[in-house]
Amino acid sequence: MSDKTMPITGGCLCGAVRYEASERPKKVPYCHCKMCQRWSGSVLASWADFGRDGIRCTKGEITYYRSSDYTERGFCAECGSSLVQRPLDGDWFAVATGSLDDSEAFLPDEHCGIESQVSWLNIDDRLPRKSTQEHMGYTVEEGGE
Amino acid sequence: MSDKAMPITGGCLCGAVRYEASGEPIVTGHCHCADCRRNSGAPVVTFVMFEAGQVRFTKGERKVYASSPGVGRAFCGHCGTPLTWEGEYEDRPIIEFHISTLDDPDAFVPDRHWYHNRRIAWFDVADGLPRYHGVADEPYRHGPATKGPPDTT
Numbered sequence: 545m546s547d548k549t550m551p552i553t554g555g556c557l558c559g560a561v562r563y564e565a566s567e568r569p570k571k572v573p574y575c576h577c578k579m580c581q582r583w584s585g586s587v588l589a590s591w592a593d594f595g596r597d598g599i600r601c602t603k604g605e606i607t608y609y610r611s612s613d614y615t616e617r618g619f620c621a622e623c624g625s626s627l628v629q630r631p632l633d634g635d636w637f638a639v640a641t642g643s644l645d646d647s648e649a650f651l652p653d654e655h656c657g658i659e660s661q662v663s664w665l666n667i668d669d670r671l672p673r674k675s676t677q678e679h680m681g682y683t684v685e686e687g688g689e
Numbered sequence: 690m691s692d693k694a695m696p697i698t699g700g701c702l703c704g705a706v707r708y709e710a711s712g713e714p715i716v717t718g719h720c721h722c723a724d725c726r727r728n729s730g731a732p733v734v735t736f737v738m739f740e741a742g743q744v745r746f747t748k749g750e751r752k753v754y755a756s757s758p759g760v761g762r763a764f765c766g767h768c769g770t771p772l773t774w775e776g777e778y779e780d781r782p783i784i785e786f787h788i789s790t791l792d793d794p795d796a797f798v799p800d801r802h803w804y805h806n807r808r809i810a811w812f813d814v815a816d817g818l819p820r821y822h823g824v825a826d827e828p829y830r831h832g833p834a835t836k837g838p839p840d841t842t
Contacts, residue, residue, distance in 0.1 A: 557727045557756060574732075582702045585771035585787030586731030587794070609768040611702060617769060623754040624764025624771050626730040640730020647726060648809050664798050668815035668833065 554644040555603070556625035562603035563627070563639070565594055572641065572650045574667070577657030577676050583617055584626050584640065587662045591629065591638040592650050599628065599637045614682060656680070697737075699791040700748070701770035707748035708772070708786070710739045715783065718801040719818075720774075721808035728762055729771055729787070732812045736774060736785035737797045744784045778824070801828070811835055 555562035569592035580589035606618035606627055618628040629638045641647055654672045655661075656679035677683050697714075700707035715738045725734045751763040751772055763773040774785040788794045802808075805820035806829070813835040819828030 557724060557762075558754060579702065581789035581794070583768070583770050584731045584734075585729045585789055586734045587789055588731060588733075590730070590732050607769065609703065611768065619764075619769030621766065621769075623728065623756065624752065624762060624766075624769055625728050626769060626771065642726040642728075642730035642732065647732075648811065651811065663795055664816075666815040668813075 552644065552646075552649070553602075554627075554639060556620035556623050556627060556643065558620065558623035558625070560604040560622045561601065561606055561620045561625075561627065563599050563601050563606075565592075565599050565639070567594060567598045569594055569650055570636075571654070572652045573679065574652050574655045574671075575657040576655065576659075576661040576665075578660045579611055580657060581660065581662075583611065587665050588655075588667075589626075590641040590652060592641050592644065593636050593638045596630070596635045596637055599639060614680070654679075697791065697793075697796075698747075699786060701765035701768050701772060701790065703765060703768035703770070705749040705767045706746065706751050706765045706770075706772065708744060708746045710744050710784075710786070712739075712743050714739050714797065715778070715781075716801070717788065717797045717799045718803050719799050719814065720803045721812075722804035723807055724756060725774070725804075726809070728756070732809050733802075733814065735788040735799050737788050737791065738778060738783050738785040741775070741782040741784050805829075805834070808834075 551564040553564045571593040575589045607621040608616045608618045610616045615631050626640050627643050656674045657676045658673045659675045696709040696711050698709045717737045719733050719735050752766040753761040753763045756762045760776040764771045802820040806822045813833035817832045820830050821828050
């Protein structure tokens with residue numbers, strides 16, 4: 545894949561929230577965990593992981609929901625688009641790849657949360673598969689605040 | 690399989706919005722369109738479609754974004770979970786639930802891919818299901834168009 549011209553931009557469906565990244569993503573994992581499934585409205589989520597300061601909101605405001613003891617998830621309060629996830633105490637910042645203006649730009653490099661993968665879903669690639677525990681170092685239950 | 694007499698239930702991640710649907714869904718299918726991908730952040734979404742009259746919201750208040758003429762996308766204003774696509778299908782008012790918001794999403798198996806012509810170029814699902822341009826009457830192919838993304842290593 546060709547290198548992308550910086551900055552990498554994205555935002556929500558209605559246009560109220562816009563962001564940009566000043567670096568390339570460090571990882572691009574699919575996630576099948578139950579929380580990502582429910583919160584994305586899809587049977588698998590897809591993330592581009594940046595460093596903690598790698599994402600800057602350039603328009604509007606991201607609304608956050610603390611979804612677990614470990615992370616909070618950010619969305620647009622006008623249109624409900626699922627945008628970002630970041631740890632409460634950590635060094636990464638993930639954007640949902642579907643919110644990128646060029647959602648095809650970054651090829652996923654692994655699957656995580658496979659303990660919850662939907663039984664009929666088969667993605668035919670040779671990427672590594674990991675559980676939430678293997679990928680994140682912890683397990684989570686649904687239901688935040 | 691689930692007891693067909695019991696309503697089908699679901700809701701958002703935080704539990705503030707809950708819904709139930711009675712009877713059988715009209716259809717369950719994937720959507721690859723750009724609006725669904727932008728709204729969900731995911732490479733594809735999967736909907737379980739009901740007639741609007743089959744659906745009842747039992748707790749909380751969903752927020753609805755009018756994403757295009759005649760179309761609303763509902764979500765939870767507290768946690769941001771996308772819940773529905775609401776509009777018309779074959780001249781009937783319908784409500785489609787994002788399958789992962791159902792309490793038992795494994796009970797419904799998709800049988801088609803809508804807007805497959807608008808998908809992420811390197812993404813597809815390894816199944817033999819019919820694929821459609823938009824919501825056309827006839828599929829243009831069966832089975833995946835793409836066998837996984839190119840090797841990135």
